[in-house]
Ligand SMILES: Nc1ncnc2c1ncn2[C@@H]1O[C@H](COP(=O)(O)OP(=O)(O)O)[C@@H](O)[C@H]1O
């Protein structure tokens with residue numbers, strides 16, 4: 001029996017970082033997915049190992065079930081229906097399960113993903129043997145929510161196989177969970193994100209689970225419907241960074257300058273709320289569309305300025321801002337910043353020749369550009385009966 005689940009990455013249109021501290025943010029899923037396949041051995045396979053193959057980084061991990069029981073004695077209990085947080089002590093214990101694998105220095109960030117995997121796997125499926133394969137269309141650690149897509153697709157696949165969730169094994173093709181199961185997958189994914197991000201807001205796992213366009217504030221989600229076409233150019237600086245360190249850096253700055261930072265975070269809250277109301281407003285004449293795009297551009301510019309105040313911009317991001325500004329285009333970083341990806345609004349009347357020119361100039365600087373579909377489906381899964 002094999003189950004496959006896939007979950008999308010995301011872009012944050014307004015409000016990253018501030019959302020960790022209770023301000024509103026607006027995010028959309030994008031049409032790039034992480035897929036997880038979990039294959040349980042058939043009863044006569046005699047297999048007693050848990051294998052994790054991370055295709056994108058070319059790493060494979062394998063543990064005997066006895067070793068899993070030794071590291072995580074709690075894995076004998078089935079807690080799939082009540083998401084629990086992995087404590088520091090347990091993280092240290094799980095780290096001992098990684099010692100023998102000698103992860104290359106350049107791929108050390110992957111360790112937190114493997115810890116999240118072991119926590120989610122043993123909490124949801126206990127200590128069953130299985131072969132798990134993960135692959136992604138998303139760049140890892142670039143601000144497009146690969147960590148959330150990883151945690152959501154993994155939680156979805158594991159829950160589909162757990163006794164706590166009732167699913168119809170005869171359904172064909174990709175299917176969505178019911179609302180209750182989606183909520184459960186989202187809560188487990190949040191626990192995984194805590195291991196990878198330290199202090200996540202929950203926006204990334206929420207938009208990856210439910211898809212589409214959302215406004216998110218203090219853990220609560222509002223689905224929004226855009227009444228304008230938002231075409232965003234995504235430029236990857238290819239500068240690696242780590243969300244956990246950047247989020248911690250903003251918290252440190254807030255501790256050092258509480259009053260100034262509270263004003264910055266409050267300003268972001270206003271920007272996100274205004275962003276949401278502009279895209280939802282129902283005025284459709286050409287003039288109205290141009291005006292709405294100009295307001296979005298101004299909000300993006302202000303949001304980027306405030307992200308600079310938080311200390312999460314980067315020289316490569318500034319280069320993209322300057323380059324796109326030459327073409328009168330507005331950009332902002334998306335996700336945790338410090339490198340990663342930048343969004344540029346492509347207004348509806350912008351000639352294709354200008355888009356080609358700006359992409360050409362950005363690519364000359366060594367950046368990678370693409371236009372992703374915004375607001376697609378969230379978590380889906382499918383069963384395959386193996387012969
Ligand atoms: N496909 C994947 N394979 C292995 N690990 C992954 C994968 N996707 C995400 N991860 C984990 O998530 C981390 C990146 O998360 P993060 O720093 O939050 O950046 P982002 O979420 O913006 O991509 C990786 O270092 C790894 O631990």
Ligand SMILES: C[C@@](O)(CCOP(=O)(O)O)CC(=O)O
Nearest residue numbers: 016017143145200201335336
């Ligand atoms: C910076 C933050 O707002 C978004 C992080 O996104 P990403 O991991 O960089 O894709 C953190 C969070 O909301 O948990």
Ligand SMILES: [Mg+2]
Nearest residue numbers: 145147148243
């Ligand atoms: Mg992340």
